[in-house]
Amino acid sequence: MSGFADHAVTATLTRPLRGTDLPETFRVLRGELGAPHLSAVPLLPERGPHAELAARTCAVLEELHADRQPHGWRVSGVPGDDSRRARALLAGDLNMIADVLGAESGADTGPVVVSLLGPVSLAATVHVRNGEKLQSDPGARRDLTQSWCAGMPGLRAALRRNTDGRGTVLVLHEPELDRVLGGRIPTASGYRTLRALPRHEVRTALTEAVRAARSAGAVAVALDAGPADPRWARDVGADATVLPVPDGPTAQWEPLAALHEAGVGLCFDSAAVTGRTPVRAGVERIVRPWSELGMDPAALLGTGLAPSAEISGLTPPELPAALARVTQLCGALTDVCNEA
Numbered sequence: 001m002s003g004f005a006d007h008a009v010t011a012t013l014t015r016p017l018r019g020t021d022l023p024e025t026f027r028v029l030r031g032e033l034g035a036p037h038l039s040a041v042p043l044l045p046e047r048g049p050h051a052e053l054a055a056r057t058c059a060v061l062e063e064l065h066a067d068r069q070p071h072g073w074r075v076s077g078v079p080g081d082d083s084r085r086a087r088a089l090l091a092g093d094l095n096m097i098a099d100v101l102g103a104e105s106g107a108d109t110g111p112v113v114v115s116l117l118g119p120v121s122l123a124a125t126v127h128v129r130n131g132e133k134l135q136s137d138p139g140a141r142r143d144l145t146q147s148w149c150a151g152m153p154g155l156r157a158a159l160r161r162n163t164d165g166r167g168t169v170l171v172l173h174e175p176e177l178d179r180v181l182g183g184r185i186p187t188a189s190g191y192r193t194l195r196a197l198p199r200h201e202v203r204t205a206l207t208e209a210v211r212a213a214r215s216a217g218a219v220a221v222a223l224d225a226g227p228a229d230p231r232w233a234r235d236v237g238a239d240a241t242v243l244p245v246p247d248g249p250t251a252q253w254e255p256l257a258a259l260h261e262a263g264v265g266l267c268f269d270s271a272a273v274t275g276r277t278p279v280r281a282g283v284e285r286i287v288r289p290w291s292e293l294g295m296d297p298a299a300l301l302g303t304g305l306a307p308s309a310e311i312s313g314l315t316p317p318e319l320p321a322a323l324a325r326v327t328q329l330c331g332a333l334t335d336v337c338n339e340a
Contacts, residue, residue, distance in 0.1 A: 002240040002265020003111055003169035003220030005036035006302040009333040011326045012038040012113050012267070014171045014224060014242055014306045019316040020047045023096045028316075030100065030108075032323035037330070038169060038304075040113035041097060041159075050086045053173065054125050057117040059086040062150035064143070066126060071188055074127045075134055075144065091158070098162035111167035111219050114159065118223075119145040119205050120197075121176035124185045132188050135180065135197070145205045149212035156216040167219035171242060172209060175226040177202070206236040222267055222304075231255060233264050240265030242306060250289040257293050267304035270326050282329045283336055297337045305330050 004010045011033055019025055022042055029039040045052045054073055058066035065083035066073045073082075097112075117125065123135040123144050134140045159168050179185050183196030210221045223233040224242035233241035241259065245268045246252035256266060268286065287297050307326050314322055 002267070002302060002304065003038070003113075003167075003222065004240070004265060004267070004302055004304045005110075008036045008301060009303050009305060009330045009337065010037045011270075011305050011307075011323070011330045012169075013040040013042075013311075013323075014113070014115055014173075014222075014267075015309055015312050016043040016045050016053065017312060017316075017319065018046055018314060019044055019319075021316070022047075022093055023100055025316065025319070026097055026100050028320055029323070030104065032320055032327065034106065035108040035110050037327060038111055038113050040115070041093065043115060047089075050082065050089050053115065053117050054122065055086040056090055056115075057122055057148075058083070058126070059090040060116065060151040060155045061144075061147040062154065064147040069127065069131075071131060072127055073125070074129065074131075075140075076129060094158050094162040098164070101162075101164055101166075109164070109166055111169045112159065112163050113169045113171060114155075115171040115173055118172045118174040118177075119148045119209050120180055120202055121174045122148065124176040124180050124194075127188060133185060133194060135185060135194050136187070141197075141201075141205070145208060149208055152212045152216035152218075156213075156218060160217070168217065169220045169222065170213045170218045171222045171224055172206075172213070172238070173224045173226075174206070174228070174232075175224075177225050177232065178228040181228065203232075203235055206232070210237045220265075222265070229255075231259060234259055234262050238264065240267050240304065242267045242269065242304075244269045244308070245285055246289070250292045253289045253293055257290070257295050260295075260299060265302060265304065267306055269308040270305040270329060279325075279329050279332050283332050286333065287336055300333065300337050303333075305333075 025042040033039040064075055065079040066075050067080040067082040123141050126134050128134050128140055180197050183193055185194045213221045220239040222240035222242050223238040225232045230241045230243045305326055311322055
């Protein structure tokens with residue numbers, strides 16, 4: 001189960017947005033991404049460092065805390081003002097979401113999407129007491145993954161309370177996965193890079209994260225591996241992978257068709273947020289290479305579309321129209337798939 005409706009191509013949101021008004025942003029998402037689409041808990045980093053993805057993720061950790069230093073977030077076992085602010089902000093955001101959902105009169109009880117930084121990229125982002133990246137310390141890496149996994153039940157319980165029992169689709173963001181595997185994460189000084197992590201250690205950490213989220217009650221876990229091979233989603237047991245639409249030859253679609261046949265759902269980054277790409281061209285860009293591989297277009301039902309990073313640069317007044325263009329593309333794709 002990918003978390004997306006199996007009878008349609010559906011839209012969701014996996015990117016941060018501009019603005020500082022979380023209730024209004026969530027109301028827009030609920031209005032534009034109603035069933036069968038999936039609305040998301042907004043990430044609004046313009047509210048300050050405590051609202052960034054790393055801070056949200058640190059707020060979920062169990063028995064570990066994070067504080068702000070000049071070089072970034074530092075993880076320790078001692079709670080401080082920054083840790084309390086990040087946790088309070090996440091709790092307040094979920095309470096505001098509950099207020100928005102409570103004021104609705106519709107019957108949309110579908111899952112809500114929430115994004116977190118995965119343990120591998122989190123270790124490549126935060127620091128330890130000596131100021132170095134946490135990734136540099138094997139023991140700290142293990143502790144961080146365990147803390148991340150241990151925080152899942154609490155997050156899921158809070159989401160259940162504040163979403164009126166709706167399911168949760170967790171998007172696990174691993175933007176640094178490729179650089180971690182390639183030994184390209186810079187040290188705190190920036191003069192050298194950290195040693196590449198063994199693939200088996202990375203695979204174990206991500207597998208544990210996916211299992212922990214699912215055990216806590218997530219209806220699906222989607223992995224966004226950034227520029228890394230999307231087949232990591234299959235290797236770590238994720239239900240779906242978030243990835244860009246290939247822009248090269250049809251052969252680039254072969255791994256994606258194999259993932260689909262292995263039961264991994266596909267969620268494509270869509271560039272259709274500005275209106276520069278006609279809907280027909282957006283449909284053709286996906287359906288044509290898929291069909292050229294001999295795949296049935298109807299197999300694309302159950303696929304997701306998420307606005308690309310371009311949406312993070314739009315102002316709040318531009319958001320509804322951008323989301324409407326994505327859902328319009330979803331509807332056109334659904335029609336083509338059903339007619340095939």
